[in-house]
Amino acid sequence: MVTDLATYALTGLGLVFFWAGTIGLIRFPDTFSRLHALTKADNLGLGFIALGLAFQADGWATLAMLALIWMLALLAAGTVAQLVARAALSPPEEDEE
Amino acid sequence: MRTDFTKAAIHRTILFGGGWLALTGADPAALAPGLLVSIAAVWLSLRLLPARHPLVLWQVVRHLPRFVAGSVSGGVDVARRAFSPSLPLNPGWVEVPIDLPEGARAALGGELSLMPGTLAAGSEGNRLVVHLLDIDAGPDDVILREEAAFAAIVGQTRTGGA
Numbered sequence: 001m002v003t004d005l006a007t008y009a010l011t012g013l014g015l016v017f018f019w020a021g022t023i024g025l026i027r028f029p030d031t032f033s034r035l036h037a038l039t040k041a042d043n044l045g046l047g048f049i050a051l052g053l054a055f056q057a058d059g060w061a062t063l064a065m066l067a068l069i070w071m072l073a074l075l076a077a078g079t080v081a082q083l084v085a086r087a088a089l090s091p092p093e094e095d096e097e
Numbered sequence: 098m099r100t101d102f103t104k105a106a107i108h109r110t111i112l113f114g115g116g117w118l119a120l121t122g123a124d125p126a127a128l129a130p131g132l133l134v135s136i137a138a139v140w141l142s143l144r145l146l147p148a149r150h151p152l153v154l155w156q157v158v159r160h161l162p163r164f165v166a167g168s169v170s171g172g173v174d175v176a177r178r179a180f181s182p183s184l185p186l187n188p189g190w191v192e193v194p195i196d197l198p199e200g201a202r203a204a205l206g207g208e209l210s211l212m213p214g215t216l217a218a219g220s221e222g223n224r225l226v227v228h229l230l231d232i233d234a235g236p237d238d239v240i241l242r243e244e245a246a247f248a249a250i251v252g253q254t255r256t257g258g259a
Contacts, residue, residue: 016176017172020172020175020179020180021175023179023180027179028184028186029188030188032188032216032218032228033188033230035228036210036216037178037179039210040168040171040172040174040175040210040213041172041175041176043172043211044168044169044171044172044173047168059122061119061123062122064118065119065120067119068119068120075207077210078206078207078208078211079207081217082203082207082210082216082218083219085210085216085217085218086218089219
């Protein structure tokens, strides 16, 4: 019962952050500011959703899986944000570094 | 150099072995293939990314609470700006000289993208190009603090200030 409430509250909070990330993606004025919104808000949103789902886990294996998912998503977010920002920064002609 | 190699091999065995255990729920039937897969993964990773700067694990653990706190305040900050009707943004750029090995600088860039107000866009030489959501908020010291944390994680001893 209490665990269900924790799941509702935390996943709900997670959804708020995903919503914020999307609002930022639409409202922010340029590519770089939009990347801020997507990476940071979605990272936190996924973190809260994973935490909320952890209250429904029936064993450590599920917890480990949730943690693994969050870590991989974090790794991807940080890396991809940097690459997209890099690509947006470079002049349009191909430049090999 | 030999100890660096051993240390990196141990760290990566823990990483890949742990990943396998998490994926399979430590199913006993999956242990034998997991052992083979982990050994293959460690061997391949050491070929693709040779051990140069083995991580100081307790420094990683030590950094974790600050990383979580930074993630939360970064997400809250950007959500507040996104929802605010006046859209309080004052974006700009800084280039910060980062005295870290190549890979650690890229990792720092990835992490900064999750911290409040900063977004890395790769490096120019040894300078990390960072986009700031609010250039007046002064996140420069955030960047320097994170740099120091990463230096400790790769076991770099700092000479001089910063």
